[in-house]
Amino acid sequence: MSDMMYFDHAATTPVHPRVIEAMTPYLTQVFGNPSSVHGAGRQARQALERARDQIAAFMDADPQSLIFTSGGTEADNMAIIGGAMAQAERGRHIITSQIEHHAVLHACEYLERNGFEVTYLPVDETGMVQLSDLKQAVREDTVLVSIMYGNNEVGTIQPIEEIGAFLRERGIIFHTDAVQAFGVLPVQVRQLPVDMLSVSAHKINGPKGVGALYLAKKIPISPIAHGGSQERKRRAGTENLAGIVGFAEATKVVAEEAEERISKYKQMRAAMLGVWQEEGIRYHVNGHPEQVLPHILNVSFLGVHTETMLMNLDLVQIAAASGSACTSGSLELSHVLQAMHLGDEIENSAIRFSFGITNTVEEARLAAHSVAKIARRLARDR
Template sequence: MIYLDNSATSKIDSEVLNEMMPYLTENFGNSSTPYSLGKISKKAVDEARIKVASLIGANPKEIYFTSGGTESDNIAIKGVAYSLKNKGNHIITSIIEHPAVLETCKYLEKNGFSITYVPVQNDGIINISEVKRAITPSTILITIMHANSEIGTIQPIEEIGKIAKENGIYFHTDAVQSVGKIPVDVDSLNVDLLSMSSHKIHGPKGIGALYIRKGLKISPIIHGGGQEQNIRPGTENVPGIVGFGKACEIAKRDLEKNMVQMTFLRDELIKGVLQNIKESYLNGHPEKRLPNNAHFRFTGIEGESLLLRLNLKGIAVSTGSACSSKSLEPSKVLKSIGLENVDSHGSLRLSLSKDTTLKEVQQVILELVEVVEKLRNISALW
């Protein structure tokens, strides 16, 4: 199989798996226990926390392990909302956020909070002036994703963070798609909270982290035994945490090399598709996008049919975010950048990884050309 759906999940790295194995077997202790087996696990968790923090320029004490990006987003948004509800009830987000953010905001709307959904331009980039305009005296949080999970556009997070800081507003970013793929530094980005997920960077599933800037107090949304400084109680997933730490260590070590390689392959893919398939278009900003993301639309094609035909040829791609792919509705992200429903349904996301080869990219281009032609020959839309 040629796997080009790495924005949904990535293959676990062999180095990561090797690092995890002892904690799935002989070093199985609960890290909260006081005897030697527990202390071995505790030490492994502490070391992993250092590695995760190092990748984003944070202090290890600012890293809180969670089950993944969705839980991190929930803790960040609800935690700030509940903590500051006596100060204000207004939250600013964008209309192209991941469902983990949008659904959390919808929940808060039903519980007394006011949400402003900032629009994006046709290239998928947020207009900073819209963020400024949305701020009110009751604004307590701005939450804007670093890079979009569908079209790969990278948002001006640093500038938005400055606006938030100038106005005394907490700023959260969902960086699940960007961490480990492009440089991410919490101080440079001016963020107070940042969500991460392991399985997007060749680590195990079911583990993620939330960065919370030192001194920032948020209300926990889960209550229990006091782990993770009471922010996220529950027995630590030691093997997952160890794997996540190793994945972050590798991502930092190989970041520049992987960025260069994936950017080259992404650009070859984009050029090959646009030059060889008439009426094919790139969705999102042509340059301000993740190095591993290429998102296309094809006139006269239904994206789901394209996906299934490619799957029969051993090529795994997607039509959008895995967390919203079960919906038959047109992508909210694509509608937000001005695409009609028929164009939204005719779109395809191809996301590369450090393991993707030039030969695979070239093969995908050839197969895409053939499949698009065949589908257009039987399409009533073409």
């Protein structure tokens, strides 16, 4: 993939060389089961707990509050289904937003089929949830609210501090899907009014197939996987030791490079927009103008259909996306853009560029010129 300009880091990221190096011994030499009592098992257990301590330190969390999962989707499902089931006696009403990742939306739909009621909050044209809408939606039987930290398609950062503070007063459990924000925003759980928070390794140059759910003390949860007593009886199954070690190393790399990365992403964003302005093509930036994740740029090239633009970009070796990677294989219109009510022209022409450690500002400029050329040609051909 060396010649490809990869601008789809919100979908997944390349594994950092330091992460591969950290993982290798746990794939070849230290391969014991962390639950085994012999020496090999104890060695594996020590590595597992060391990794837990490192990730917890990065998030400013108590290590015991982290539950390792197979990724963000499982963490979201565990929080929503496990959190709701544990409180079913208290109430069966849940609140989320219309722009959540499908890992949250489909978990909520599953609960609806099992006797729960879900309110899906609308968003404004910038993709932001309004606290006033949440206040109106809260009922006596509301037991759980799940609102994402930063949106994976348009990058809008949600007002989770205000939402969390309001829910704390009401004694309602608050979960946030921080998968896309983790590593680009400071996710410090002791400073955030959240009870549960989902993260994933492969969005921060760690391996795929590993994530974690932060679960605050005394927050009830029913396990959704049944079997052994791993993760303090909260998530059965032999831990993905090499993956967890890789996850820990990825957080260490992020901690060292975060400021530099964020400043680079902002420069890339500005460079792309600058080129399109100079070239005089018709475009519209989707998402909040200020409260936005620095590595996500969602733009509609007016008069050019999303799929047509993506195919043409692929032909010139530029990888971008139409939105969430979980749905971009299908031709469905983005549920996020639909919820923002931007109108057909904008919704049908949106492209997401997302930046990462392999990109340079010069490359962003080059890609933007290619995009402008394609947009101009396709608009002319219509």
